[in-house]
Amino acid sequence: MSKSLQAIRGMNDILPEQTPAWRYLERTFATLLDGYGYHEIRLPIMEFTELFARGIGEGTDVVDKEMYTFLDRNEESLTLRPEGTAGCVRAVLEHGLTGGGQVQKLWYAGPMFRYEKPQKGRYRQFHQIGVEVFNLPGPDIDAELIVLTARLWQRLGLTDAVTLQLNSLGSSADRGRYREALVAYLQERFEQLDEDSQRRLTTNPLRILDSKNAQTQALLVGAPTLADYLDDESRAHFDGLKARLDAAGIRYEINPKLVRGLDYYGRTVFEWVTDKLGAQGTVCAGGRYDGLITQFGGKPTPGVGFAMGVERLVLLLETLERLPSDLMRPADLYLCAFGEAAELAGLSLAEKLRDARPDLRLLVNAGGGSFKSQFKKADKSGALWAMILGEDELAAQQVALKPLRGDAPQEKVDFAALAARLDEILPPAAAGRGN
Incomplete structure (x- = not known):
C-alpha cells in the first residue's frame, strides 16, 4: 500500500x-x-x-x-x-x-x-x-x-x-572588547558549561547569553555585562x-x-x-x-x-479570543433561482448588484435543485438573507428577500429598487467585513 x-x-x-x-x-x-x-x-x-x-x-x-x-x-x-x-x-x-x-x-x-x-x-x-x-x-x-x-x-x-x-x-569594537572579557570569564568555568555553550565559546560566545540551560544561566549571573563596554x-x-x-x-x-x-x-x-x-x-x-x-x-x-x-x-x-467575531461570516446574500430563465436573469442581476455594491458578498446557487434544497444550502452558507427568484418573481421583475437570521418579515422588492433596499438592510459599513 x-x-x-x-x-x-x-x-x-x-x-x-x-x-x-x-x-x-x-x-x-x-x-x-x-x-x-x-x-x-x-x-x-x-x-x-x-x-x-x-x-x-x-x-x-x-x-x-x-x-x-x-x-x-x-x-x-x-x-x-x-x-x-x-x-x-x-x-x-x-x-x-x-x-x-x-x-x-x-x-x-x-x-x-x-x-x-x-x-x-x-x-x-x-x-x-x-x-x-x-x-x-x-x-x-x-x-x-x-x-x-x-x-x-x-x-x-x-x-x-x-x-x-x-x-x-x-559597536563592533564594543562587542570585540566584551567578547574577550566574556570568553575569559567562561573559560575559567568551561567544565560547568553545557555542551552547546562549550561549542559556542569558540564560535559565537555572545549566544551563550541566550542559553536555555539553567546551570549555564546561573554561571552568567556573575559574568561581565555588555553595557559596561x-x-x-x-x-x-x-x-x-x-x-x-x-x-x-x-x-x-x-x-x-x-x-x-x-x-x-x-x-x-x-x-x-x-x-x-x-x-x-x-x-x-x-x-x-x-x-x-x-x-x-x-x-x-x-x-x-x-x-x-x-x-x-x-x-x-x-x-486570548481577540479576533473580531464576524471574521468567518461567509456571505451577505444567497441567491436562489428556480428554472433556467430565472437562473439567467439571476446571474445578470447578481453582477449588477456587484457593480453597485463592490463590498457585497453575494453567493449564487450553483448546481440547481429544488426550492427546499436551495434554501437549505442558503441557510447552511451562513448568509444573512436569501434572495429568491422564481417564475412569478421574474414575471413581476421582483425578488423575494427572506431573512435567514432574525425574525424580520419576508418582502418583495422590485429589481430597480433592489440596490437601494440592500443599502438599508445591509449598510456598506456592515457588508463585506471579515474574510
Missing part, C-alpha cells in the same frame, strides 16, 4: 477556516504601515547560499544547522530563505535603492524556512512580516519602529499581552532611544542578555515577548544592522528593522 499523501513535517496547510484570521492580521498591519509611509517589496523565497552565510554569519545555528540548502542543476548552492533581512538588503544593493543616501522604508511578508523541531508556535515553514529601513542612523527611527509595533498591538487588542525588552549590542557614541544612541520611548509612553525592560540569533545586529536590539504561549514567547524581534550592507560589498549604509511571526500572532489572538 502506498504511503498516504500528507504535508511535510513542520509545513502546514492554512485551511479556509483559518485564513480569515491571517488576512485580518495582514490587512491590519499593511494599513498601519501605509500610514507610516512604508512601501511593500516582494522578494524571492530562494537565494544563493553565500548570501546567508555572509549575512547571518558562520557559526550561527541558523547557518550551521537549520538552513534548507541544495545544489541546483548548475551545481550552484541555493537556500530557501531562513529570514528576510539578507534578501531585502541584496535587493536594495542590486537595484541601487539607497544610492545618494536615499532613505528607504520597506516591508515584506511571506514564508521562511528553517529545519527546527516542530512544536507549538514553531514550524519549518513559517511566515513573517518584516520591516527594513535604510539610511537613517539615529535612534529616532529605532523608536519609530518600536512605536509602530506598539500601535499594532493596540489595534489588535494585544497591548496587555506583550512586553518590550531592549538592549544595546554597541559601550563607547560614548553607542551609549548616547541607546539613551536617545530610551528617551524617545519614554516620551511616547512606551514601557520597556532592559534585558542585558538579549543578543538576537543573527550576527549582523549591532547597537539597538529589541523583542516583544508574551507569557501567553508557553516557551515560544517572542512574537516580534529586530534591531540595527549598520554594517550589513558593507559586508555585501556596498557602501556604509545604516539599517534597522524587525520581523514578526504570523503564526505566533494568530495563535496569540486565538488564545
Whole structure:
C-alpha cells in the first residue's frame, strides 16, 4: 500500500477556516504601515547560499544547522530563505535603492524556512512580516519602529499581552572588547558549561547569553555585562532611544542578555515577548544592522528593522479570543433561482448588484435543485438573507428577500429598487467585513 499523501513535517496547510484570521492580521498591519509611509517589496523565497552565510554569519545555528540548502542543476548552492533581512538588503544593493543616501522604508511578508523541531508556535515553514529601513542612523527611527509595533498591538487588542525588552549590542569594537572579557570569564568555568555553550565559546560566545540551560544561566549571573563596554557614541544612541520611548509612553525592560540569533545586529536590539504561549514567547524581534550592507560589498549604509511571526500572532489572538467575531461570516446574500430563465436573469442581476455594491458578498446557487434544497444550502452558507427568484418573481421583475437570521418579515422588492433596499438592510459599513 502506498504511503498516504500528507504535508511535510513542520509545513502546514492554512485551511479556509483559518485564513480569515491571517488576512485580518495582514490587512491590519499593511494599513498601519501605509500610514507610516512604508512601501511593500516582494522578494524571492530562494537565494544563493553565500548570501546567508555572509549575512547571518558562520557559526550561527541558523547557518550551521537549520538552513534548507541544495545544489541546483548548475551545481550552484541555493537556500530557501531562513529570514528576510539578507534578501531585502541584496535587493536594495542590486537595484541601487539607497544610492545618494536615499532613505528607504520597506516591508515584506511571506514564508521562511528553517529545519527546527516542530512544536507549538514553531514550524519549518513559517511566515513573517518584516520591516527594513535604510539610511537613517539615529535612534529616532529605532523608536519609530518600536512605536509602530506598539500601535499594532493596540489595534489588535494585544497591548496587555506583550512586553518590550531592549538592549544595546554597541559597536563592533564594543562587542570585540566584551567578547574577550566574556570568553575569559567562561573559560575559567568551561567544565560547568553545557555542551552547546562549550561549542559556542569558540564560535559565537555572545549566544551563550541566550542559553536555555539553567546551570549555564546561573554561571552568567556573575559574568561581565555588555553595557559596561559601550563607547560614548553607542551609549548616547541607546539613551536617545530610551528617551524617545519614554516620551511616547512606551514601557520597556532592559534585558542585558538579549543578543538576537543573527550576527549582523549591532547597537539597538529589541523583542516583544508574551507569557501567553508557553516557551515560544517572542512574537516580534529586530534591531540595527549598520554594517550589513558593507559586508555585501556596498557602501556604509545604516539599517534597522524587525520581523514578526504570523503564526505566533494568530495563535496569540486565538488564545486570548481577540479576533473580531464576524471574521468567518461567509456571505451577505444567497441567491436562489428556480428554472433556467430565472437562473439567467439571476446571474445578470447578481453582477449588477456587484457593480453597485463592490463590498457585497453575494453567493449564487450553483448546481440547481429544488426550492427546499436551495434554501437549505442558503441557510447552511451562513448568509444573512436569501434572495429568491422564481417564475412569478421574474414575471413581476421582483425578488423575494427572506431573512435567514432574525425574525424580520419576508418582502418583495422590485429589481430597480433592489440596490437601494440592500443599502438599508445591509449598510456598506456592515457588508463585506471579515474574510
